Amino acid sequence: MHKEITIYDLAEKLNLSPATISRALQDHPAINKKTKKRIVEMAEVMGYRSNRFASNLRKSKTNTIGVIIPRLNSQFVASVLGAMEKIANDAGYNIIVSQSMESATKEIANTKTMFDNRVDGLLVSLAYDTGNIEHFDKFIKRGIPVIFFDRVFDDNKCVRIVIDNYKNAYDVTTHLIAQGCSRIMHITGNLKRNVYSERYNGYRAALKDADIPFQKEMLLSGELNEVAGMEAAAKILAMKKMPDGIFGANDICTASCMHILKQQGVRVPADIAMAGFNNDAISRIVEPNLTTVNYPAYQMGEIAATTLINHLTGTASISSTDIIVLRSDLIVRASSLKIKKQA
Amino acid sequence: MHKEITIYDLAEKLNLSPATISRALQDHPAINKKTKKRIVEMAEVMGYRSNRFASNLRKSKTNTIGVIIPRLNSQFVASVLGAMEKIANDAGYNIIVSQSMESATKEIANTKTMFDNRVDGLLVSLAYDTGNIEHFDKFIKRGIPVIFFDRVFDDNKCVRIVIDNYKNAYDVTTHLIAQGCSRIMHITGNLKRNVYSERYNGYRAALKDADIPFQKEMLLSGELNEVAGMEAAAKILAMKKMPDGIFGANDICTASCMHILKQQGVRVPADIAMAGFNNDAISRIVEPNLTTVNYPAYQMGEIAATTLINHLTGTASISSTDIIVLRSDLIVRASSLKIKKQA
DNA sequence: GTGAAAGCGCTAACAT
DNA sequence: ATGTTAGCGCTTTCAC
Numbered sequence: 001m002h003k004e005i006t007i008y009d010l011a012e013k014l015n016l017s018p019a020t021i022s023r024a025l026q027d028h029p030a031i032n033k034k035t036k037k038r039i040v041e042m043a044e045v046m047g048y049r050s051n052r053f054a055s056n057l058r059k060s061k062t063n064t065i066g067v068i069i070p071r072l073n074s075q076f077v078a079s080v081l082g083a084m085e086k087i088a089n090d091a092g093y094n095i096i097v098s099q100s101m102e103s104a105t106k107e108i109a110n111t112k113t114m115f116d117n118r119v120d121g122l123l124v125s126l127a128y129d130t131g132n133i134e135h136f137d138k139f140i141k142r143g144i145p146v147i148f149f150d151r152v153f154d155d156n157k158c159v160r161i162v163i164d165n166y167k168n169a170y171d172v173t174t175h176l177i178a179q180g181c182s183r184i185m186h187i188t189g190n191l192k193r194n195v196y197s198e199r200y201n202g203y204r205a206a207l208k209d210a211d212i213p214f215q216k217e218m219l220l221s222g223e224l225n226e227v228a229g230m231e232a233a234a235k236i237l238a239m240k241k242m243p244d245g246i247f248g249a250n251d252i253c254t255a256s257c258m259h260i261l262k263q264q265g266v267r268v269p270a271d272i273a274m275a276g277f278n279n280d281a282i283s284r285i286v287e288p289n290l291t292t293v294n295y296p297a298y299q300m301g302e303i304a305a306t307t308l309i310n311h312l313t314g315t316a317s318i319s320s321t322d323i324i325v326l327r328s329d330l331i332v333r334a335s336s337l338k339i340k341k342q343a
Numbered sequence: 344m345h346k347e348i349t350i351y352d353l354a355e356k357l358n359l360s361p362a363t364i365s366r367a368l369q370d371h372p373a374i375n376k377k378t379k380k381r382i383v384e385m386a387e388v389m390g391y392r393s394n395r396f397a398s399n400l401r402k403s404k405t406n407t408i409g410v411i412i413p414r415l416n417s418q419f420v421a422s423v424l425g426a427m428e429k430i431a432n433d434a435g436y437n438i439i440v441s442q443s444m445e446s447a448t449k450e451i452a453n454t455k456t457m458f459d460n461r462v463d464g465l466l467v468s469l470a471y472d473t474g475n476i477e478h479f480d481k482f483i484k485r486g487i488p489v490i491f492f493d494r495v496f497d498d499n500k501c502v503r504i505v506i507d508n509y510k511n512a513y514d515v516t517t518h519l520i521a522q523g524c525s526r527i528m529h530i531t532g533n534l535k536r537n538v539y540s541e542r543y544n545g546y547r548a549a550l551k552d553a554d555i556p557f558q559k560e561m562l563l564s565g566e567l568n569e570v571a572g573m574e575a576a577a578k579i580l581a582m583k584k585m586p587d588g589i590f591g592a593n594d595i596c597t598a599s600c601m602h603i604l605k606q607q608g609v610r611v612p613a614d615i616a617m618a619g620f621n622n623d624a625i626s627r628i629v630e631p632n633l634t635t636v637n638y639p640a641y642q643m644g645e646i647a648a649t650t651l652i653n654h655l656t657g658t659a660s661i662s663s664t665d666i667i668v669l670r671s672d673l674i675v676r677a678s679s680l681k682i683k684k685q686a
Numbered sequence: 687g688t689g690a691a692a693g694c695g696c697t698a699a700c701a702t
Numbered sequence: 703a704t705g706t707t708a709g710c711g712c713t714t715t716c717a718c
Contacts, residue, residue, distance in 0.1 A: 004403075006695055017705045022697060030703060047481075049459050053400035054695035057710045060347075062396075064439075072425035075418055082415035085442050094439050094460065096407075099428055116392050117437060138390075226624050252624055259628045281569050281595060282625050285602045349711055360689045365713060373687060397711035400694050 005048040014042055025050065056118070064094045065308060066119035068110050070102045070127050070151065075280055076297045077125075080149070083301025084123060091309045093120070100127040108135045115139065121308045126151040128190045133158075145311050149304045151193055161304050163328040165195050168293045169202025171330045172247050172275045175291070177210045179273050179338040181245030184212075187232050187257065188249040189224045199249050199277070224249055229256025236272075237264055244272055245336075251276035251283045251292055258286065258335065273336040288334035296326050348391040357385055368393065399461070407437045408651060409462035411453050413445045413470050413494065417595075418623055419640045420468075423492070426644025427466060434652045436463070443470040451478045458482065464651045469494040471533045476501075488654050492647045494536055504647050506671040508538050511636045512545025514673045515590050515618045518634070520553045522616050522681040524588030527555075530563045530575050530600065531592040542592050542620070567592055572599025579615075580607055587615055588679075594619035594626045594635055601629065601678065616679040631677035639669050 007021040014021075016035070024031045024039040042048075056062050065088050069077055081097065088095050096117060100107035107127045114122060115138060122139055124146060133153045136146050140158070149161040176184050186203045189196040200219075207214050220235065222228040229252070236242055236257075248254030254276035258268055268274055268288055275291040276283055283290035303324060310316040350364040357364075359378070367374045367382040385391075399405050408431050412420055424440065431438050439460060443450035450470045457465060458481060465482055467489060476496045479489050483501070492504040519527050529546045532539040543562075550557050563578065565571035572595065579585055579600075591597030597619035601611055611617055611631060618634040619626055626633035646667060653659040 004695090008695080018695085019697080019706075020704055022695095023704085026697090032703060035703080051400070051695050052460055053396040053405075054710085055697075057394070057396040057400055057712090058695080058697045060710075072428060073418075073421050075416075075421070078416050078418070078421040081440075082442060085415060085440055086444075089441060089456075094441075094456070096437050096439050097424075097428055098432060098438075099425060101429075113432075113437070117395060226627065255628050256624075259630070262630070281599075282628060284569065285598050285625060285629060287602070287605070287630055347711090351711080361712080362690080362714080363688055365711095366688085369713090375687060378687080394711050397694090398713075400696090401711085401713045403694075 004051075005043075005046045006051070007048075009046065010039065010042055010048060013046070014038060060118075062118045062120055063092060064096055064117065064119050065305070066114035066117065066122045067095055067097045068100055068107060068114065068122065068124045069097070070100055070125060072097070072099050076278060076295070079297035080125075080301035080304075083298045084305040087302055087305035087309065091313075093309065100130075102128040104128075104130040111135045111139070119144065120312050122146040123304050123308060124148050126153060126193070128193060131192070145308060147304050147308050149300055151195055154194055159307060159322060159324070161300055161307070161324045161326065162194075163295060163300075163326050165198035166202040166205070168277070168328055168330065169199035169247070170206045171202075172277070172291070172293060173203045173206035174210070175330060175332060176245040176247060176273055176275060176336060177206065177212065179245070179269070179336055181243075181273050181338075182212055183215075183218065183241070183243045184245035184247060185218045185220065185236070185243040186247050186249070187220045187222070187224070187228075187253060189221065191221060196249055203247060218243060222253075224253045226252055226256045229253040229258075230260050233257045233260035233264070236261065237266075242266075242272065246272055246274045248274070248276045251278045251280040251290060254292075255282050255286045255290055258290070269334070269336050269338050273338055275336045279331060283331075283333070286335075291333045291336035292331050294328050294331055296328060300326055347394075348386075348389045349394070350391075352389065353382065353385055353391060356389070357381060403461070405461045405463055406435060407439055407460065407462050408648070409457035409460065409465045410438055410440045411443055411450060411457065411465065411467045412440070413443050413468060415440070415442050419621060419638065422640035423468075423644035423647075426641045427648040430645055430648035430652065434656075436652065443473075445471040447473040454478045454482070462487065463655050465489040466647050466651060467491050469496060469536070471536060474535070488651060490647050490651050492643055494538055497537055502650060502665060502667070504643055504650070504667045504669065505537075506638060506643075506669050508541035509545040509548070511620070511671055511673065512542035512590070513549045514545075515620070515634070515636060516546045516549035517553070518673060518675060519588040519590060519616055519618060519679060520549065520555065522588070522612070522679055524586075524616050524681075525555055526558075526561065526584070526586040527588035527590060528561045528563065528579070528586040529590050529592070530565070530567070530571070530596060532564065532567045534564060539592055546590060561586060565596075567596045569595055569599040572596040572601075573603050576600045576603035576607070579604065580609075585609075585615065589615055589617045591617070591619045594621045594623040594633060598625050598629045598633055601633070612677070612679055612681050616681050618679045622674060626674075626676070629678075634676045634679035635674050637671050637674055639671060643669055 007018045010021045011018045024036040085095050098110040104127050133156055139146050147159045152160040191197045220232050258274050277293045279292045279294040283292045350361045353364045354361045367379040428438050441453040447470050482489050490502045495503040534540045563575050601617050620636045622635045622637040626635045
């Protein structure tokens with residue numbers, strides 16, 4: 001096996017001290033340009049690579065950021081992670097990722113791993129059934145910053161990065177009402193999670209403000225995936241009195257539902273006006289194009305990572321900005337337009 | 344700041360030596376059961392956590408797997424990564440991810456980072472313009488296993504995990520021909536990449552076998568995203584003689600193209616039969632449903648990670664299975680059916 | 687079954 | 703501008 005070159009090998013070869021080698025390799029200002037050049041070249045020639053463990057051990061800093069997400073399987077999560085990786089990488093940080101698989105138990109195990117890995121900070125979107133966030137206390141106690149994004153816990157002291165789910169849902173629902181809908185169904189996920197409960201509340205508030213009574217059968221709660229959309233469609237088709245509007249809490253489920261409804265002869269938006277959430281590519285390709293809410297996933301990843309790194313490098317303190325709400329807006333498209341758009 | 348507990352603290356507290364503590368914490372057989380119990384309990388009480396860096400430094404092993412991907416922004420990559428993370432996590436490995444952003448230069452930088460991070464193994468899908476894989480030599484030389492998946496380099500000695508792009512493309516094209524298409528356009532990505540060149544070759548071979556001459560204007564090469572699909576549609580609509588069949592190298596681009604074509608009055612499949620690649624959710628939701636090729640992304644991630652870990656743990660040698668070709672099949676749907684399906 | 691001690695490779699305080 | 707030196711916390715060989 002290849003022998004690993006250390007700074008001692010370089011030092012010996014160049015008749016310098018290990019300290020000088022170490023400094024040169026880190027661009028320490030007090031090192032002679034020429035010396036530095038010789039060192040860097042020799043390092044290259046000899047195939048030296050720095051040993052992070054020795055370095056981390058010494059500095060007790062890891063330059064690693066942990067990311068915990070419910071599940072790595074959607075466009076949304078991919079965009080968020082992509083942005084985080086980019087920001088982190090540019091700042092010299094590594095990202096280690098783990099999935100809670102929507103289980104609080106697994107999430108707790110993940111925090112332990114992250115803890116033992118000595119991450120410098122944590123970016124977290126919570127699992128479906130996470131009921132409290134005590135498992136993050138050990139980080140907070142040690143001053144390891146934790147930032148929650150998207151799926152956050154309502155009652156916490158950490159930084160949260162979110163969109164205004166309530167307002168957006170309110171806007172979607174109000175828009176459907178303005179289009180003449182009065183029997184608006186809401187298809188959503190687990191109401192324990194802030195993102196879904198807030199959207200639900202926004203939906204309810206809009207109904208209330210329009211004096212439309214809420215009916216239990218107008219709420220469908222499920223997995224919010226393609227299959228859930230098909231199941232929702234089946235339920236709707238079986239109703240004695242179908243809704244005249246549908247607000248789904250994401251695009252994929254809503255588009256899938258719309259697909260089946262149309263297949264069964266339902267006209268969209270004439271019979272049922274529809275709106276989703278996220279502005280996924282699919283919302284722009286299905287017919288009719290799906291009214292939705294723009295969810296800035298990439299930007300959310302960027303901001304979460306940037307905020308964390310700024311905090312780590314001392315560039316900006318974290319507590320000064322406790323909640324960051326990203327701008328997100330209703331995008332009206334054909335799927336909800338019963339009334340012709342104003343010119 | 345919280346003081347970090349070390350094995351020395353435990354040793355002192357329990358009047359034992361650090362060596363004994365270390366052994367106990369690793370279930371060393373030569374340690375008295377009771378002693379072990381005392382140690383483990385005390386570790387818990389005092390909030391001890393092992394220091395991976397000291398341990399890694401000592402053992403020169405990291406339990407970390409590096410993953411390099413072109414870009415973390417698609418359903419496909421999300422599924423692959425999701426599977427890898429799950430397998431790795433279950434086996435006690437961490438995953439660190441980095442994106443090449445489709446640039447060979449960045450990819451080379453990534454390998455350096457991975458190298459310095461002393462990953463135990465590497466899982467790689469190559470960037471658009473990676474022309475050689477010399478930057479992986481340093482891993483191979485040191486016996487660090489590298490496994491390529493999806494986007495691989497044709498001429499290499501590493502394990503590759505792929506699908507049969509050639510055959511699948513051949514099948515798609517042959518299917519379109521069987522539906523009566525004779526002017527079949529192929530929309531694809533950078534032909535330097537095996538996945539696209541192989542699909543292209545399969546397409547060409549199918550034309551050849553059907554005695555259909557290939558025409559240059561029937562090849563469109565681009566980014567394969569939503570926008571590329573729209574641009575392709577514009578080009579097609581501007582042609583004096585439009586194609587009667589389109590085979591796109593992925594679903595999103597093809598679906599997006601179809602959307603615009605339909606909007607401009609083109610009937611699918613009557614005027615143009617269409618087929619994509621990947622079996623993304625979108626292929627099942629657009630109208631007409633898109634004929635496509637099932638690409639087992641999750642399975643690919645699983646196999647890549649499992650193969651690597653088996654190799655690392657010595658469970659199975661890697662060289663014994665040099666290329667793994669996953670099963671993937673043509674899925675015929677309405678978008679390509681000019682002729683009624685047989686009953 | 688347990689302990690003593692060396693050393694993994696690096697960094698940084700302190701010297702010069 | 704460069705060198706000396708003392709650890710960071712752990713594992714492991716060798717002793718007892």
